[in-house]
Amino acid sequence: MTNRIINFTRGMPPSDVFPVDELVDCSRAALQRDPSVLLQYGRSPGYPPLCAWLAQEMGIGVDRVLTGNSSLELFAFVTQLLLPPGARAFVESPSYDRAIALLQRAGAQVVGIPLEPDGVDLAALEAELRRGVPALMYLIADFQNPSGVTTSLAKRQRLAELAREHGFWLVEDAPYRYLRLHGEPVPTLLSLAPERVLHLSSFSKVLAPGLRLGYLVGPSETVTQLAAWAVDTYIGPVLPTQGMVYEYCRRGLLKTNIARLCELYRPRLEAALAAAERHLPEAKGCRPDGGFFVGLTLPGPVRMDELLRRAAQVNLKLSDGRGFFPCPTDGENFIRIPFSSVTPEEIEDGVARLSLVL
Amino acid sequence: MTNRIINFTRGMPPSDVFPVDELVDCSRAALQRDPSVLLQYGRSPGYPPLCAWLAQEMGIGVDRVLTGNSSLELFAFVTQLLLPPGARAFVESPSYDRAIALLQRAGAQVVGIPLEPDGVDLAALEAELRRGVPALMYLIADFQNPSGVTTSLAKRQRLAELAREHGFWLVEDAPYRYLRLHGEPVPTLLSLAPERVLHLSSFSKVLAPGLRLGYLVGPSETVTQLAAWAVDTYIGPVLPTQGMVYEYCRRGLLKTNIARLCELYRPRLEAALAAAERHLPEAKGCRPDGGFFVGLTLPGPVRMDELLRRAAQVNLKLSDGRGFFPCPTDGENFIRIPFSSVTPEEIEDGVARLSLVL
Numbered sequence: 211m212t213n214r215i216i217n218f219t220r221g222m223p224p225s226d227v228f229p230v231d232e233l234v235d236c237s238r239a240a241l242q243r244d245p246s247v248l249l250q251y252g253r254s255p256g257y258p259p260l261c262a263w264l265a266q267e268m269g270i271g272v273d274r275v276l277t278g279n280s281s282l283e284l285f286a287f288v289t290q291l292l293l294p295p296g297a298r299a300f301v302e303s304p305s306y307d308r309a310i311a312l313l314q315r316a317g318a319q320v321v322g323i324p325l326e327p328d329g330v331d332l333a334a335l336e337a338e339l340r341r342g343v344p345a346l347m348y349l350i351a352d353f354q355n356p357s358g359v360t361t362s363l364a365k366r367q368r369l370a371e372l373a374r375e376h377g378f379w380l381v382e383d384a385p386y387r388y389l390r391l392h393g394e395p396v397p398t399l400l401s402l403a404p405e406r407v408l409h410l411s412s413f414s415k416v417l418a419p420g421l422r423l424g425y426l427v428g429p430s431e432t433v434t435q436l437a438a439w440a441v442d443t444y445i446g447p448v449l450p451t452q453g454m455v456y457e458y459c460r461r462g463l464l465k466t467n468i469a470r471l472c473e474l475y476r477p478r479l480e481a482a483l484a485a486a487e488r489h490l491p492e493a494k495g496c497r498p499d500g501g502f503f504v505g506l507t508l509p510g511p512v513r514m515d516e517l518l519r520r521a522a523q524v525n526l527k528l529s530d531g532r533g534f535f536p537c538p539t540d541g542e543n544f545i546r547i548p549f550s551s552v553t554p555e556e557i558e559d560g561v562a563r564l565s566l567v568l
Numbered sequence: 569m570t571n572r573i574i575n576f577t578r579g580m581p582p583s584d585v586f587p588v589d590e591l592v593d594c595s596r597a598a599l600q601r602d603p604s605v606l607l608q609y610g611r612s613p614g615y616p617p618l619c620a621w622l623a624q625e626m627g628i629g630v631d632r633v634l635t636g637n638s639s640l641e642l643f644a645f646v647t648q649l650l651l652p653p654g655a656r657a658f659v660e661s662p663s664y665d666r667a668i669a670l671l672q673r674a675g676a677q678v679v680g681i682p683l684e685p686d687g688v689d690l691a692a693l694e695a696e697l698r699r700g701v702p703a704l705m706y707l708i709a710d711f712q713n714p715s716g717v718t719t720s721l722a723k724r725q726r727l728a729e730l731a732r733e734h735g736f737w738l739v740e741d742a743p744y745r746y747l748r749l750h751g752e753p754v755p756t757l758l759s760l761a762p763e764r765v766l767h768l769s770s771f772s773k774v775l776a777p778g779l780r781l782g783y784l785v786g787p788s789e790t791v792t793q794l795a796a797w798a799v800d801t802y803i804g805p806v807l808p809t810q811g812m813v814y815e816y817c818r819r820g821l822l823k824t825n826i827a828r829l830c831e832l833y834r835p836r837l838e839a840a841l842a843a844a845e846r847h848l849p850e851a852k853g854c855r856p857d858g859g860f861f862v863g864l865t866l867p868g869p870v871r872m873d874e875l876l877r878r879a880a881q882v883n884l885k886l887s888d889g890r891g892f893f894p895c896p897t898d899g900e901n902f903i904r905i906p907f908s909s910v911t912p913e914e915i916e917d918g919v920a921r922l923s924l925v926l
Contacts, residue, residue, distance in 0.1 A: 225604035233607070237595045237808070246583035249591070249776035279637045279780075283802040311800055418607035420807035422637075442669055444641040448806040449778035450595070 215525045216560040221355060221502050221548045227474065228418045232463055233454060240453030248453040254278065254440035255433070256425075257452035263459050264425055273430040276437050279447050281385060281412040281424030282308055287439050288346070288381060288408060288426075289316035297345035300338065302330055304505070304534035304544060306355045309348050309383065318345070322536035325354070327496040329361030332368055339376055346379035346408075351399055353386040353501025356534045356546035360499055363396050370403035383410045386501035388468050391476045393499045405429055413455055415502070416468050421451045472500075479504070481554035482547050485561035490568070493545075502550040508568065512543035520567040526560055574918040575885045579713060579860050579906045585832065586776045590821055591812060598811030606811040612636065612798035613791070614783075615810035621817050622783055631788040634795050637805050639743060639770040639782030640666055643706075645797050646739060646766060646784075647674035651703045658696065658705035660688055662863065662892035662902060664713045667706050667741065676703070680894035683712070685854040687719030690726055697734055704737035704766075709757055711744040711859025714892045714904035718857055721754050728761035741768045744859035746826050749834045751857045763787055771813055773860070774826050779809050830858075837862070839912035840905050843919035848926075851903075860908040866926065870901035878925040884918055 241248055248257070255261050256277030265272040278284040289312050293299065299313045303322025313320045321338055323330040330349070338344075347369075351361040361369070373380045382399040400409040412424035426436065440447075458464060482504045483497060492509040514532055521528045531544030545564070549557055599606055606615070613619050614635030623630040636642045647670050651657065657671045661680025671678045679696055681688040688707070696702075705727075709719040719727070731738045740757040758767040770782035784794065798805075816822060840862045841855055850867040872890055879886045889902030903922070907915055 222609050225608050228603055228607040230599055230603040230607070233808075234596045234599050237599070238592045241588055241592050241595070245586055245588040247778075249586040249588070249778040250583050251580050251772075251777040279806055280802040286801050308800070308803070315800065414609075419609040420605075420607040420804075422802060422804070422806045442666070442673065443644050444638040444780060445666075446778075446780070448637055448780045448809055450591075450812070451806055451808050454808070 213525065215527065216552065216556050216563065217527045218547055218552070218560055219527050219529045220551050221546075222419060222551050223415065223471070224474075224551045227471065229463070229467055232458065233418070236457035236461070236463075237450065237454040240457040241450060244453060248449045252446040252449050254437040254446050256447050257449055257456060260452045260456040260459075263456060267459075268427060270427060271430065274427050274433055276426045276428075276433050276440065277447055277452065278424050278426070278440060279444075280414075280422040281383065281410040281426070282312070284410055284424050284426045284436070285309060285348075285381065285383070286312050287436050287443070288379075289313055289318065291436060291439050292379060292432075293318050293345050298342050300335070300344045300347035301536055302349050302354065302357075303536055304356050304531075304541060305348065305536070306350060306383065307533040310534075310536055313348070320536045322540070323347075325357055325359055327359060329359065329365035330369075332365060335372070339372065343376045344378050346381050347373070348381045348383065349399075350383045350386070352384055352396070353389065353498050353503070354505075355386070355501070356503050356529075356544075357496065357505035358498030358501060358503045359496050359505070360396060366396065366399055366402055370399060370406070373403055373406040378406070380407045381410065382407050385410075385412050385415050387411065388416050389472060389475060389502070390500040391472055391479055400427060408432065416464065416471065417455065417458065421455060422448070423451060423455055475500075475502075475550055477554050478549040478552070478557060481557040482549040482561070485558045486547070489561045489565035502548050504547045504549060506545045506547065508543040508545060510543075512568075514542050517567065521564065524563045524567060526563045526567070528564070571883065573883045573885060574910065574914050574921065576905055576910070576918055577885050577887045578909050579904075580777060580909050581773065581829070582832075582909045585829065587821070587825055590816065591776070594815035594819070594821075595808065595812040598815040599808060602811060606807045610804040610807050612795040612804050614805050615807055615814060618810045618814040618817075621814060625817075626785060628785060629788065632785050632791055634784045634786075634791050634798065635805055635810065636782050636784070636798060637802075638772075638780040639741065639768040639784070640670070642768055642782050642784045642794070643667060643739065643741070644670050645794050645801070646704070646737075647671055647676065649794060649797050650737060650790075651676050655703035656700050658693070658702045659894055660707050660712065660715075661894055661898060662714050662889075663706065663894070664708060664741065665891040668892075668894055671706065678894045680898070681705075683715055683717055685717060687717065687723035688727075690723060693730070697730065701734045702736050704739050705731070706739045706741065707757075708741045708744070710742055710754070711747065711856050711861070712863075713744070713859070714861050714887075714902075715854065715863035716856030716859060716861045717854050717863070718754060724754065724757055724760055728757060728764070731761055731764040736764070738765045739768065740765055743768075743770050743773050745769065746774050747830060747833060747860070748858040749830055749837055758785060766790065774822065774829065775813065775816065779813060780806070781809060781813055833858075833860075833908055835912050836907040836910070836915060839915040840907040840919070843916045844905070847919045847923035860906050862905045862907060864903045864905065866901040866903060868901075870926075872900050875925065879922065882921045882925060884921040884925070886922070
């Protein structure tokens with residue numbers, strides 16, 4: 211039974227889910243229509259028709275849009291440009307390990323604010339603000355990586371107020387936002403405090419990660435500054451893929467693809483929640499309404515090294531929970547279950563193995 | 569006669585030169601053959617078959633190859649990783665303006681070494697080495713941007729010796745190398761001092777700049793470090809375009825395309841040299857054997873601001889020569905004529921206008 215490896219480390223779409231034929235045709239159509247732009251030097255903010263499409267989709271001016279070769283790199287630009295040396299940066303605790311790493315690489319003093327099932331602990335946040343206002347606070351308000359938490363509207367409103375009042379940036383990373391599997395969307399931080407929010411997203415989760423096509427929305431002066439930084443770094447983003455994605459969006463295929471992905475992921479989320487309830491009834495976590503992840507806090511003292519070793523013995527690959535916490539010891543008993551790239555059967559089997567080794 | 573604008577600012581291929589139909593078919597073939605790799609998360613160093621093709625082409629191990637979203641950005645990674653704070657960095661004077669800008673952004677103290685028609689002035693270089701060894705020296709040994717100079721074999725050998733002796737990196741940027749229009753190739757710095765050279769190149773000049781597909785070759789430990797830095801920045805480069813370019817190379821189309829480009833550029837280079845001889849007999853410069861540029865040093869005192877203003881009045885757009893010099897005043901009388909994206913007639917007309925306003 212435990213012969214087959216089950217991989218709970220990969221927060222990615224399954225590799226057979228990409229609409230290959232549609233993308234091939236969109237690539238052809240885009241290159242044939244606009245070769246002298248898509249194959250020539252271009253400049254950030256990116257392929258103009260794609261920037262215009264994104265702006266229209268979000269109901270904002272095109273001067274507020276910057277595209278790039280992944281939203282992660284756009285966040286790297288933010289850390290390079292907007293973090294003074296030694297600045298404080300707040301993140302949810304736990305948070306996306308690569309975002310924490312980029313903040314650390316930029317020399318920031320990274321402070322984790324404990325995450326509750328409806329968003330960060332506001333009392334802890336306000337206490338930290340009294341200790342020192344950060345240059346920015348990075349958060350994933352929808353179906354957070356790694357916890358699955360969605361920040362409530364009330365907490366978003368308070369975050370917007372605090373950012374305004376104290377003058378710090380909210381970096382809202384929203385790659386999972388359109389993968390809502392249950393319930394109604396909550397307004398973005400961007401909509402609540404447009405002048406204090408840098409909103410990041412990408413086509414990685416709704417279309418294909420290999421495109422590395424990310425975008426940032428913010429106040430136009432800041433977008434202009436970030437675009438100039440991008441031009442100085444690489445002149446412009448990779449364009450043929452921007453043409454392909456623009457064509458895909460223009461044809462109205464993105465909405466259909468998102469609906470298809472939600473149909474695929476919904477039973478996987480259900481399987482993860484059911485398996486957790488059955489096999490790990492003592493573990494704590496929210497019930498995510500979408501995204502890729504269910505995060506669980508295991509009861510009792512856990513030694514992560516030992517847990518990973520014993521899981522490997524039953525062919526279960528786990529991510530080290532400590533990697534998601536700015537203070538690694540806080541993650542000794544945290545487990546992330548990414549349900550996107552595994553079948554409901556594998557999820558059930560994997561969680562059963564996890565309970566076995568606990 | 570002077571109604572039509574002639575643009576001498578753009579160092580790019582003409583926009584109608586791209587092999588669109590071949591690229592469309594290569595994109596299709598690559599995506600259909602390998603969708604689960606090209607559309608999924610991948611990691612630097614890049615698409616494995618492309619890395620392997622590049623390694624084989626250069627006769628080196630694949631562990632020495634790193635691809636990225638432009639060679640400029642790979643150079644940015646080099647400046648971020650290998651330049652200690654306040655380090656000295658040497659460049660040819662003049663040099664590529666964007667490379668100088670990235671060195672300055674990284675906080676380097678940029679020192680220009682005067683460029684002669686066969687490469688940098690070695691006496692000046694050795695004098696600067698006595699003042700302080702740099703972390704790196706950036707140079708374009710083949711058909712330099714902006715001068716058109718090719719560094720002689722003797723000077724390359726001495727550069728290799730000096731880099732070894734004093735322990736600094738030679739960053740050899742070689743995007744024009746395969747656009748040799750006359751004469752025989754000179755061995756790369758990479759071949760002369762593989763342990764001290766980071767060799768950069770790209771598909772921008774031999775295929776299409778919009779791909780932003782660059783690569784770096786260096787010692788494997790350094791490539792591993794740079795690849796880890798790239799992974800931390802954006803996980804992996806854009807992959808569908810890497811698949812398309814791999815397919816293009818695999819089919820043997822690149823060599824044909826380069827031959828076609830050389831046929832196109834050769835009469836343009838001749839036109840630029842003939843026009844300079846006819847209209848600006850006093851101007852000094854080398855006779856480039858390839859690349860995109862003829863660089864000219866105008867006689868007598870020139871006021872660049874005045875020159876640019878008067879050129880604009882006759883619909884001639886020029887790059888500000890000062891931008892190519894680490895010490896801008898050195899470039900008051902320097903003019904770059906990019907012959908790649910203008911016809912022989914436009915070149916003749918443009919240089920005639922230039923002599924008119926001088």
